[in-house]
Amino acid sequence: MRKIYFLAIAPAIMFVGTTVHAQTINQQQATVAMQQPQPFLFTINTLNPGARNWSVNYSGGYGQHTITPLGYDGVDQNLAVKGYLGDKFTFMASMGVGFANKGEVNSLQQVEVLRDFVGGNQPLGFRIGASLGFRREFNNDKVALSRITAAFENQVWRMGANVRFEKAFAQERDGIDVISSIGVHRQITGSLFGGIEAIGQDLEGFWETDEAEGGAKLLVGPSLNYVPVASRFSFTLCGGPIIYATRSVGLANNLAARELPATNGFTMKFNVGFRF
Template sequence: MQKLYFTFILLVAIVNLAVAQQVAGNDVNGTLSQPQPFLFTMSTLNPQGRNWSLNYSGGYGQRTVTAIGFDGVDQNFSAKGYLGNKFTLMAMLGTGFANNGGVRTMQQAEVLRDFIGGKQPMGFRAGASLGFRREFNSDAVAFSRVTAAYEVTNWKLGANLRFEKAFDSHRDGLDLITSVGVHRHISGQFFGGFEAVGQDLEGFWEADEAEGGARLLIGPSLNYAPVNSRLAFSLCGGPIIYATRSAATQGQFAYRELPTTNGFTLKFNVGFRFL
Protein backbone atom coordinates (compact mmCIF):
# COMPACT_ATOMS: atom_id res chain seq x y z
CA MET A 1 0.00 0.00 0.00
CA GLN A 2 2.89 2.38 0.79
CA LYS A 3 4.41 1.73 -2.65
CA LEU A 4 1.07 2.55 -4.30
CA TYR A 5 0.78 5.74 -2.27
CA PHE A 6 4.23 7.07 -3.19
CA THR A 7 3.79 6.04 -6.82
CA PHE A 8 0.65 8.20 -6.98
CA ILE A 9 2.59 11.15 -5.54
CA LEU A 10 5.34 10.69 -8.13
CA LEU A 11 2.87 10.52 -11.03
CA VAL A 12 1.09 13.68 -9.88
CA ALA A 13 4.41 15.51 -9.60
CA ILE A 14 5.47 14.45 -13.12
CA VAL A 15 2.18 15.55 -14.68
CA ASN A 16 2.31 18.80 -12.77
CA LEU A 17 5.78 19.63 -14.08
CA ALA A 18 4.54 19.02 -17.61
CA VAL A 19 1.89 21.75 -17.29
CA ALA A 20 3.87 24.17 -15.12
CA GLN A 21 4.57 26.37 -18.13
CA GLN A 22 0.88 27.25 -18.54
CA VAL A 23 -0.24 30.83 -18.12
CA ALA A 24 0.09 31.84 -14.46
CA GLY A 25 -3.27 33.58 -14.47
CA ASN A 26 -4.98 30.21 -14.76
CA ASP A 27 -3.60 29.25 -11.33
CA VAL A 28 -5.97 31.54 -9.46
CA ASN A 29 -9.03 30.37 -11.38
CA GLY A 30 -8.14 26.71 -10.92
CA THR A 31 -7.04 26.69 -7.30
CA LEU A 32 -9.95 28.76 -6.03
CA SER A 33 -12.66 26.76 -7.79
CA GLN A 34 -12.04 23.37 -6.17
CA PRO A 35 -15.29 21.98 -4.73
CA GLN A 36 -13.55 19.58 -2.32
CA PRO A 37 -9.79 20.09 -1.81
CA PHE A 38 -9.75 18.13 1.48
CA LEU A 39 -10.99 14.62 2.26
CA PHE A 40 -12.11 14.95 5.87
CA THR A 41 -12.67 18.71 6.20
CA MET A 42 -15.75 20.04 4.41
CA SER A 43 -16.67 23.67 3.72
CA THR A 44 -19.18 25.74 1.80
CA LEU A 45 -18.36 26.43 -1.83
CA ASN A 46 -15.88 29.12 -2.75
CA PRO A 47 -17.71 31.86 -4.76
CA GLN A 48 -15.20 31.17 -7.57
CA GLY A 49 -16.51 27.62 -7.93
CA ARG A 50 -20.20 27.52 -7.10
CA ASN A 51 -21.04 25.25 -9.99
CA TRP A 52 -22.24 21.71 -9.29
CA SER A 53 -19.81 18.83 -9.11
CA LEU A 54 -19.92 15.04 -9.02
CA ASN A 55 -17.33 13.22 -6.94
CA TYR A 56 -16.11 9.66 -6.81
CA SER A 57 -14.13 8.79 -3.72
CA GLY A 58 -12.78 5.61 -2.27
CA GLY A 59 -10.42 4.30 0.31
CA TYR A 60 -8.92 1.41 2.18
CA GLY A 61 -8.48 1.04 5.91
CA GLN A 62 -7.22 -1.46 8.44
CA ARG A 63 -8.12 -1.44 12.12
CA THR A 64 -10.30 1.65 11.75
CA VAL A 65 -13.89 2.70 12.50
CA THR A 66 -16.28 5.43 11.30
CA ALA A 67 -15.89 8.39 10.92
CA ILE A 68 -12.14 8.33 10.30
CA GLY A 69 -12.30 5.45 7.87
CA PHE A 70 -13.84 2.13 6.90
CA ASP A 71 -12.31 -1.21 7.85
CA GLY A 72 -11.99 -2.52 4.33
CA VAL A 73 -12.54 -1.06 0.87
CA ASP A 74 -15.18 1.63 0.39
CA GLN A 75 -16.35 3.68 -2.57
CA ASN A 76 -18.65 6.69 -2.54
CA PHE A 77 -20.51 8.87 -5.03
CA SER A 78 -21.46 12.39 -4.01
CA ALA A 79 -22.91 15.57 -5.48
CA LYS A 80 -22.12 19.07 -4.21
CA GLY A 81 -23.60 22.32 -5.45
CA TYR A 82 -24.80 25.84 -4.73
CA LEU A 83 -28.47 26.34 -3.88
CA GLY A 84 -28.36 30.14 -3.72
CA ASN A 85 -28.40 32.57 -0.79
CA LYS A 86 -25.10 31.12 0.49
CA PHE A 87 -26.53 27.58 0.82
CA THR A 88 -24.55 24.51 -0.30
CA LEU A 89 -25.98 20.98 -0.63
CA MET A 90 -23.92 17.80 -0.38
CA ALA A 91 -25.40 14.30 -0.78
CA MET A 92 -23.48 11.01 -0.68
CA LEU A 93 -24.05 7.29 -1.28
CA GLY A 94 -21.41 4.77 -0.24
CA THR A 95 -20.70 1.04 -0.41
CA GLY A 96 -18.19 -0.75 1.78
CA PHE A 97 -16.60 -4.17 1.45
CA ALA A 98 -15.53 -5.09 4.97
CA ASN A 99 -12.27 -6.87 5.78
CA ASN A 100 -14.23 -9.36 7.89
CA GLY A 101 -16.68 -10.07 5.07
CA GLY A 102 -19.98 -8.62 3.98
CA VAL A 103 -21.14 -5.58 2.00
CA ARG A 104 -22.49 -2.49 3.74
CA THR A 105 -23.99 0.79 2.59
CA MET A 106 -24.03 4.40 3.78
CA GLN A 107 -26.20 7.44 2.90
CA GLN A 108 -25.68 11.05 3.92
CA ALA A 109 -27.21 14.45 3.15
CA GLU A 110 -26.05 17.83 4.44
CA VAL A 111 -26.95 21.50 3.90
CA LEU A 112 -24.29 24.13 4.68
CA ARG A 113 -24.55 27.92 4.81
CA ASP A 114 -22.01 30.71 5.08
CA PHE A 115 -22.63 33.22 7.88
CA ILE A 116 -19.37 35.15 7.75
CA GLY A 117 -17.70 36.11 4.47
CA GLY A 118 -18.30 33.99 1.41
CA LYS A 119 -18.77 36.92 -0.96
CA GLN A 120 -15.23 37.07 -2.37
CA PRO A 121 -13.13 34.23 -3.84
CA MET A 122 -10.22 34.98 -1.52
CA GLY A 123 -10.25 35.45 2.22
CA PHE A 124 -12.04 34.00 5.21
CA ARG A 125 -15.51 32.46 5.39
CA ALA A 126 -17.30 30.62 8.17
CA GLY A 127 -20.57 28.73 8.25
CA ALA A 128 -22.60 25.94 9.78
CA SER A 129 -24.59 22.92 8.60
CA LEU A 130 -27.25 20.38 9.45
CA GLY A 131 -27.22 16.82 8.16
CA PHE A 132 -28.28 13.21 8.57
CA ARG A 133 -26.33 10.00 7.94
CA ARG A 134 -27.08 6.28 7.95
CA GLU A 135 -23.70 4.72 8.73
CA PHE A 136 -22.13 1.56 7.36
CA ASN A 137 -23.21 -0.26 10.55
CA SER A 138 -26.83 0.95 9.96
CA ASP A 139 -26.79 3.43 12.89
CA ALA A 140 -28.79 6.61 12.22
CA VAL A 141 -26.88 9.80 13.06
CA ALA A 142 -27.96 13.46 13.01
CA PHE A 143 -25.11 15.93 12.90
CA SER A 144 -24.18 19.59 12.65
CA ARG A 145 -20.84 21.17 11.92
CA VAL A 146 -19.22 24.57 12.19
CA THR A 147 -16.98 25.24 9.21
CA ALA A 148 -14.18 27.70 8.56
CA ALA A 149 -12.06 28.21 5.44
CA TYR A 150 -9.35 30.62 4.36
CA GLU A 151 -8.16 30.64 0.76
CA VAL A 152 -5.65 32.79 -1.09
CA THR A 153 -3.54 32.09 -4.16
CA ASN A 154 -0.88 30.08 -2.30
CA TRP A 155 -2.77 28.73 0.70
CA LYS A 156 -5.90 26.71 1.49
CA LEU A 157 -6.92 26.22 5.09
CA GLY A 158 -10.02 24.51 6.45
CA ALA A 159 -11.36 23.50 9.85
CA ASN A 160 -14.45 21.67 11.11
CA LEU A 161 -16.05 21.21 14.50
CA ARG A 162 -18.71 18.51 14.11
CA PHE A 163 -21.37 17.48 16.63
CA GLU A 164 -23.08 14.11 16.16
CA LYS A 165 -26.05 12.47 17.83
CA ALA A 166 -26.43 8.74 17.18
CA PHE A 167 -29.86 7.22 17.77
CA ASP A 168 -28.57 4.14 19.57
CA SER A 169 -28.58 3.59 23.32
CA HIS A 170 -25.02 2.20 23.25
CA ARG A 171 -23.53 5.29 21.63
CA ASP A 172 -22.39 8.56 23.19
CA GLY A 173 -25.04 11.13 23.99
CA LEU A 174 -23.09 13.58 21.83
CA ASP A 175 -19.95 12.98 19.79
CA LEU A 176 -17.43 15.72 19.02
CA ILE A 177 -15.20 15.35 15.96
CA THR A 178 -12.64 17.97 14.94
CA SER A 179 -10.60 18.27 11.76
CA VAL A 180 -8.16 20.69 10.19
CA GLY A 181 -6.56 20.79 6.75
CA VAL A 182 -3.69 22.91 5.42
CA HIS A 183 -2.53 23.10 1.79
CA ARG A 184 0.41 25.12 0.45
CA HIS A 185 0.97 25.84 -3.23
CA ILE A 186 3.87 23.76 -4.54
CA SER A 187 3.89 24.31 -8.30
CA GLY A 188 1.34 24.97 -11.02
CA GLN A 189 -1.97 23.51 -9.86
CA PHE A 190 -0.35 21.20 -7.30
CA PHE A 191 -0.99 21.78 -3.58
CA GLY A 192 0.30 19.76 -0.65
CA GLY A 193 -0.02 19.77 3.12
CA PHE A 194 -1.70 17.71 5.81
CA GLU A 195 -5.03 16.84 7.40
CA ALA A 196 -5.65 15.92 11.02
CA VAL A 197 -8.81 14.45 12.58
CA GLY A 198 -9.70 13.93 16.25
CA GLN A 199 -12.65 11.71 17.22
CA ASP A 200 -14.17 11.03 20.65
CA LEU A 201 -11.63 13.33 22.27
CA GLU A 202 -13.65 13.20 25.48
CA GLY A 203 -11.88 9.87 25.99
CA PHE A 204 -8.88 11.84 27.31
CA TRP A 205 -10.86 12.84 30.43
CA GLU A 206 -13.77 10.34 30.57
CA ALA A 207 -12.71 6.86 31.64
CA ASP A 208 -16.08 5.42 30.57
CA GLU A 209 -16.34 7.10 27.16
CA ALA A 210 -19.07 5.05 25.45
CA GLU A 211 -17.39 4.38 22.11
CA GLY A 212 -14.02 3.14 23.24
CA GLY A 213 -11.76 6.17 23.64
CA ALA A 214 -10.03 8.92 21.71
CA ARG A 215 -8.77 8.37 18.16
CA LEU A 216 -6.42 10.57 16.15
CA LEU A 217 -5.49 10.67 12.46
CA ILE A 218 -2.84 12.84 10.86
CA GLY A 219 -1.28 12.42 7.45
CA PRO A 220 -0.17 14.09 4.22
CA SER A 221 -2.79 15.61 1.92
CA LEU A 222 -2.50 16.43 -1.80
CA ASN A 223 -4.72 18.31 -4.25
CA TYR A 224 -4.21 18.64 -7.99
CA ALA A 225 -6.35 20.21 -10.73
CA PRO A 226 -5.03 20.14 -14.32
CA VAL A 227 -5.09 23.46 -16.12
CA ASN A 228 -8.25 24.07 -18.19
CA SER A 229 -9.79 20.85 -16.89
CA ARG A 230 -13.03 20.17 -15.04
CA LEU A 231 -11.35 17.41 -13.05
CA ALA A 232 -9.67 17.66 -9.67
CA PHE A 233 -7.87 15.02 -7.60
CA SER A 234 -7.30 14.75 -3.85
CA LEU A 235 -5.44 12.19 -1.77
CA CYS A 236 -4.96 11.81 1.98
CA GLY A 237 -3.98 9.07 4.37
CA GLY A 238 -2.07 8.24 7.47
CA PRO A 239 -1.91 6.31 10.73
CA ILE A 240 -4.87 6.08 13.11
CA ILE A 241 -3.75 6.30 16.73
CA TYR A 242 -5.96 4.84 19.44
CA ALA A 243 -4.83 7.30 22.07
CA THR A 244 -7.00 6.04 24.96
CA ARG A 245 -9.13 2.99 25.70
CA SER A 246 -12.23 3.25 27.89
CA ALA A 247 -14.18 0.71 29.89
CA ALA A 248 -16.53 0.35 26.90
CA THR A 249 -13.92 -1.83 25.19
CA GLN A 250 -12.96 -3.88 28.23
CA GLY A 251 -14.57 -6.91 29.82
CA GLN A 252 -17.07 -9.57 28.89
CA PHE A 253 -19.94 -7.19 28.09
CA ALA A 254 -18.02 -4.65 26.02
CA TYR A 255 -20.29 -3.02 23.44
CA ARG A 256 -17.57 -2.17 20.95
CA GLU A 257 -14.31 -4.01 20.35
CA LEU A 258 -11.78 -1.54 18.99
CA PRO A 259 -8.58 -2.82 17.39
CA THR A 260 -5.80 -3.69 19.81
CA THR A 261 -3.19 -1.91 17.67
CA ASN A 262 -3.14 1.32 15.72
CA GLY A 263 -4.51 1.32 12.18
CA PHE A 264 -4.31 3.35 9.01
CA THR A 265 -6.50 4.67 6.23
CA LEU A 266 -5.92 5.95 2.70
CA LYS A 267 -8.59 7.94 0.82
CA PHE A 268 -8.84 9.61 -2.59
CA ASN A 269 -11.37 11.79 -4.40
CA VAL A 270 -11.91 12.56 -8.11
CA GLY A 271 -14.21 15.51 -8.73
CA PHE A 272 -15.87 16.62 -11.98
CA ARG A 273 -17.14 20.22 -12.14
CA PHE A 274 -20.04 21.14 -14.43
CA LEU A 275 -20.16 24.49 -16.21
Protein backbone atom coordinates (compact mmCIF):
# COMPACT_ATOMS: atom_id res chain seq x y z
CA MET A 1 0.00 0.00 0.00
CA ARG A 2 2.81 2.36 0.92
CA LYS A 3 4.58 1.58 -2.37
CA ILE A 4 1.41 2.31 -4.36
CA TYR A 5 0.92 5.58 -2.44
CA PHE A 6 4.54 6.62 -3.03
CA LEU A 7 4.31 5.81 -6.74
CA ALA A 8 1.17 7.89 -6.94
CA ILE A 9 2.65 11.02 -5.39
CA ALA A 10 6.22 10.68 -6.79
CA PRO A 11 5.45 12.53 -10.06
CA ALA A 12 3.93 15.41 -8.11
CA ILE A 13 6.98 15.62 -5.83
CA MET A 14 9.31 15.61 -8.83
CA PHE A 15 7.25 18.32 -10.56
CA VAL A 16 7.26 20.56 -7.47
CA GLY A 17 10.98 20.02 -6.97
CA THR A 18 11.76 20.82 -10.58
CA THR A 19 9.58 23.94 -10.46
CA VAL A 20 11.22 25.20 -7.26
CA HIS A 21 14.67 24.51 -8.69
CA ALA A 22 13.82 26.36 -11.92
CA GLN A 23 12.43 29.31 -9.94
CA THR A 24 15.58 29.42 -7.80
CA ILE A 25 17.81 29.49 -10.90
CA ASN A 26 15.59 32.14 -12.45
CA GLN A 27 15.86 34.33 -9.34
CA GLN A 28 19.62 33.87 -9.21
CA GLN A 29 19.89 34.93 -12.85
CA ALA A 30 17.71 37.97 -12.16
CA THR A 31 19.97 38.91 -9.24
CA VAL A 32 22.99 38.70 -11.53
CA ALA A 33 21.16 40.91 -14.02
CA MET A 34 20.88 43.63 -11.38
CA GLN A 35 24.64 43.60 -10.81
CA GLN A 36 25.44 45.81 -13.76
CA PRO A 37 26.30 49.50 -14.09
CA GLN A 38 23.93 50.71 -16.81
CA PRO A 39 20.73 48.78 -17.65
CA PHE A 40 19.22 51.64 -19.72
CA LEU A 41 20.73 53.67 -22.55
CA PHE A 42 19.19 57.11 -22.03
CA THR A 43 18.26 56.96 -18.34
CA ILE A 44 21.24 57.36 -16.00
CA ASN A 45 21.05 56.27 -12.37
CA THR A 46 23.27 55.83 -9.37
CA LEU A 47 24.86 52.42 -9.04
CA ASN A 48 22.71 49.67 -7.60
CA PRO A 49 24.12 48.75 -4.14
CA GLY A 50 24.58 45.21 -5.50
CA ALA A 51 26.77 46.48 -8.37
CA ARG A 52 29.06 49.02 -6.75
CA ASN A 53 32.23 48.33 -8.67
CA TRP A 54 33.97 50.15 -11.49
CA SER A 55 33.06 49.48 -15.10
CA VAL A 56 33.83 50.49 -18.67
CA ASN A 57 30.96 51.00 -21.11
CA TYR A 58 31.26 51.16 -24.87
CA SER A 59 28.22 52.38 -26.77
CA GLY A 60 27.42 53.32 -30.32
CA GLY A 61 24.62 53.66 -32.78
CA TYR A 62 23.25 55.06 -35.98
CA GLY A 63 20.68 57.76 -36.58
CA GLN A 64 19.07 59.94 -39.19
CA HIS A 65 17.92 63.47 -38.36
CA THR A 66 19.17 62.96 -34.84
CA ILE A 67 21.44 64.87 -32.46
CA THR A 68 22.79 63.13 -29.38
CA PRO A 69 25.60 63.45 -26.85
CA LEU A 70 27.26 60.71 -28.89
CA GLY A 71 26.77 61.77 -32.51
CA TYR A 72 24.38 63.17 -35.05
CA ASP A 73 23.06 62.10 -38.43
CA GLY A 74 25.46 59.23 -38.78
CA VAL A 75 27.54 56.82 -36.73
CA ASP A 76 28.38 57.63 -33.12
CA GLN A 77 30.67 55.98 -30.58
CA ASN A 78 31.17 56.62 -26.89
CA LEU A 79 33.44 55.32 -24.14
CA ALA A 80 32.44 55.84 -20.49
CA VAL A 81 33.80 54.98 -17.06
CA LYS A 82 31.43 54.55 -14.13
CA GLY A 83 32.26 53.70 -10.54
CA TYR A 84 31.44 53.97 -6.84
CA LEU A 85 33.18 56.64 -4.76
CA GLY A 86 31.72 55.64 -1.39
CA ASP A 87 29.01 57.20 0.80
CA LYS A 88 26.39 56.59 -1.98
CA PHE A 89 28.34 58.68 -4.52
CA THR A 90 28.56 57.49 -8.16
CA PHE A 91 31.08 58.94 -10.62
CA MET A 92 30.70 58.87 -14.40
CA ALA A 93 32.88 60.31 -17.17
CA SER A 94 32.48 59.82 -20.91
CA MET A 95 33.94 60.86 -24.25
CA GLY A 96 32.05 60.59 -27.51
CA VAL A 97 33.02 60.84 -31.18
CA GLY A 98 30.48 61.54 -33.91
CA PHE A 99 30.99 60.72 -37.60
CA ALA A 100 28.39 62.75 -39.46
CA ASN A 101 26.87 61.75 -42.78
CA LYS A 102 28.26 64.99 -44.22
CA GLY A 103 31.79 64.01 -43.28
CA GLU A 104 32.44 66.05 -40.13
CA VAL A 105 34.09 64.46 -37.12
CA ASN A 106 33.51 66.02 -33.70
CA SER A 107 33.97 65.04 -30.07
CA LEU A 108 32.13 65.48 -26.79
CA GLN A 109 33.21 65.13 -23.15
CA GLN A 110 31.08 64.90 -20.01
CA VAL A 111 31.67 64.34 -16.30
CA GLU A 112 29.00 63.84 -13.63
CA VAL A 113 28.74 62.96 -9.94
CA LEU A 114 25.51 61.41 -8.61
CA ARG A 115 24.37 60.59 -5.08
CA ASP A 116 21.43 58.73 -3.54
CA PHE A 117 19.58 60.72 -0.89
CA VAL A 118 16.62 58.37 -0.34
CA GLY A 119 17.23 54.63 -0.17
CA GLY A 120 20.33 53.19 -1.75
CA ASN A 121 21.18 50.86 1.14
CA GLN A 122 19.75 47.65 -0.35
CA PRO A 123 19.85 46.20 -3.90
CA LEU A 124 16.04 45.93 -3.99
CA GLY A 125 13.52 48.74 -3.66
CA PHE A 126 13.38 52.46 -4.34
CA ARG A 127 16.18 54.99 -4.37
CA ILE A 128 16.14 58.69 -5.26
CA GLY A 129 19.15 60.86 -5.94
CA ALA A 130 20.54 63.92 -7.69
CA SER A 131 23.63 64.93 -9.62
CA LEU A 132 25.85 67.77 -10.82
CA GLY A 133 27.90 67.69 -13.99
CA PHE A 134 29.51 69.52 -16.89
CA ARG A 135 29.71 68.84 -20.64
CA ARG A 136 31.58 70.22 -23.64
CA GLU A 137 29.35 69.63 -26.64
CA PHE A 138 30.17 68.72 -30.23
CA ASN A 139 30.00 72.37 -31.28
CA ASN A 140 32.26 73.39 -28.33
CA ASP A 141 29.41 74.87 -26.26
CA LYS A 142 29.88 74.52 -22.50
CA VAL A 143 26.90 73.19 -20.50
CA ALA A 144 26.33 72.82 -16.75
CA LEU A 145 23.83 70.10 -15.90
CA SER A 146 21.97 68.62 -12.98
CA ARG A 147 19.49 65.77 -12.77
CA ILE A 148 17.05 64.18 -10.35
CA THR A 149 17.20 60.39 -10.52
CA ALA A 150 14.81 57.68 -9.37
CA ALA A 151 15.08 53.90 -9.57
CA PHE A 152 13.18 50.82 -8.48
CA GLU A 153 14.41 47.24 -8.79
CA ASN A 154 13.29 43.79 -7.70
CA GLN A 155 13.67 40.28 -9.07
CA VAL A 156 11.17 40.86 -11.89
CA TRP A 157 10.89 44.60 -12.51
CA ARG A 158 13.44 47.35 -13.14
CA MET A 159 12.50 51.02 -13.52
CA GLY A 160 14.50 54.23 -13.87
CA ALA A 161 13.61 57.89 -14.38
CA ASN A 162 15.47 61.17 -14.88
CA VAL A 163 14.59 64.84 -15.01
CA ARG A 164 17.64 66.73 -16.25
CA PHE A 165 18.18 70.49 -16.20
CA GLU A 166 20.84 72.09 -18.40
CA LYS A 167 22.29 75.58 -18.65
CA ALA A 168 24.23 76.28 -21.84
CA PHE A 169 26.75 79.13 -21.75
CA ALA A 170 26.15 80.18 -25.35
CA GLN A 171 23.97 82.58 -27.27
CA GLU A 172 20.77 81.46 -29.00
CA ARG A 173 20.28 78.66 -26.48
CA ASP A 174 17.49 78.21 -23.94
CA GLY A 175 17.91 79.76 -20.53
CA ILE A 176 17.21 76.32 -19.02
CA ASP A 177 16.68 73.08 -20.95
CA VAL A 178 14.48 70.34 -19.48
CA ILE A 179 15.11 66.74 -20.60
CA SER A 180 13.30 63.78 -19.05
CA SER A 181 13.47 60.03 -19.55
CA ILE A 182 11.93 56.89 -18.14
CA GLY A 183 12.80 53.24 -18.64
CA VAL A 184 10.84 50.12 -17.65
CA HIS A 185 12.15 46.53 -17.88
CA ARG A 186 10.46 43.27 -16.96
CA GLN A 187 12.17 39.93 -16.71
CA ILE A 188 11.50 37.84 -19.83
CA THR A 189 13.53 34.83 -18.75
CA GLY A 190 16.61 34.38 -16.58
CA SER A 191 18.82 37.46 -16.95
CA LEU A 192 17.07 38.74 -20.10
CA PHE A 193 14.93 41.83 -19.47
CA GLY A 194 12.78 43.73 -21.95
CA GLY A 195 10.57 46.80 -21.97
CA ILE A 196 10.49 50.37 -23.22
CA GLU A 197 12.40 53.59 -22.79
CA ALA A 198 10.95 57.06 -23.45
CA ILE A 199 12.77 60.37 -23.69
CA GLY A 200 11.45 63.93 -23.85
CA GLN A 201 13.71 66.83 -24.87
CA ASP A 202 13.11 70.58 -24.70
CA LEU A 203 9.77 69.91 -22.99
CA GLU A 204 9.40 73.61 -22.30
CA GLY A 205 8.34 73.78 -25.96
CA PHE A 206 4.89 72.57 -24.85
CA TRP A 207 4.27 75.86 -23.03
CA GLU A 208 6.82 78.28 -24.57
CA THR A 209 6.07 79.31 -28.16
CA ASP A 210 9.54 80.88 -28.48
CA GLU A 211 11.49 77.84 -27.28
CA ALA A 212 14.98 78.50 -28.69
CA GLU A 213 15.85 75.03 -29.99
CA GLY A 214 12.92 74.18 -32.21
CA GLY A 215 10.33 72.72 -29.84
CA ALA A 216 9.61 69.57 -27.86
CA LYS A 217 10.77 66.20 -29.18
CA LEU A 218 9.78 62.69 -28.06
CA LEU A 219 11.14 59.18 -28.48
CA VAL A 220 9.51 55.95 -27.33
CA GLY A 221 11.15 52.68 -28.28
CA PRO A 222 11.71 49.06 -27.23
CA SER A 223 14.61 48.25 -24.92
CA LEU A 224 16.40 44.96 -24.22
CA ASN A 225 19.01 44.17 -21.59
CA TYR A 226 20.93 40.91 -21.14
CA VAL A 227 23.66 39.73 -18.77
CA PRO A 228 25.18 36.33 -19.61
CA VAL A 229 25.41 33.91 -16.69
CA ALA A 230 28.82 33.93 -14.94
CA SER A 231 29.96 36.87 -17.08
CA ARG A 232 31.17 40.40 -16.34
CA PHE A 233 29.65 41.67 -19.59
CA SER A 234 26.22 43.19 -20.11
CA PHE A 235 24.42 44.19 -23.31
CA THR A 236 21.69 46.78 -23.92
CA LEU A 237 19.83 47.70 -27.10
CA CYS A 238 17.29 50.49 -27.63
CA GLY A 239 15.92 52.57 -30.47
CA GLY A 240 12.88 53.88 -32.21
CA PRO A 241 11.25 56.76 -34.11
CA ILE A 242 11.74 60.37 -33.06
CA ILE A 243 8.74 62.69 -33.13
CA TYR A 244 8.85 66.46 -33.37
CA ALA A 245 5.95 67.16 -31.02
CA THR A 246 5.81 70.99 -31.26
CA ARG A 247 7.31 73.66 -33.49
CA SER A 248 8.47 76.89 -31.92
CA VAL A 249 9.15 80.23 -33.60
CA GLY A 250 12.57 80.37 -31.96
CA LEU A 251 15.82 79.71 -33.76
CA ALA A 252 16.73 76.00 -33.59
CA ASN A 253 20.37 75.34 -32.82
CA ASN A 254 20.94 72.04 -34.63
CA LEU A 255 24.38 71.55 -33.11
CA ALA A 256 23.10 71.31 -29.55
CA ALA A 257 23.97 67.95 -27.99
CA ARG A 258 20.78 66.09 -27.07
CA GLU A 259 19.30 62.61 -27.04
CA LEU A 260 16.72 63.61 -29.67
CA PRO A 261 16.80 65.24 -33.12
CA ALA A 262 15.59 68.61 -34.34
CA THR A 263 13.43 66.95 -37.03
CA ASN A 264 11.59 63.65 -37.34
CA GLY A 265 13.93 60.70 -37.66
CA PHE A 266 15.06 57.57 -35.86
CA THR A 267 17.95 56.22 -33.83
CA MET A 268 19.28 52.81 -32.82
CA LYS A 269 21.77 52.51 -29.96
CA PHE A 270 23.62 49.75 -28.12
CA ASN A 271 25.82 49.49 -25.05
CA VAL A 272 28.36 46.87 -23.98
CA GLY A 273 29.43 47.09 -20.34
CA PHE A 274 32.26 45.32 -18.53
CA ARG A 275 32.44 45.18 -14.72
CA PHE A 276 35.83 44.98 -13.02
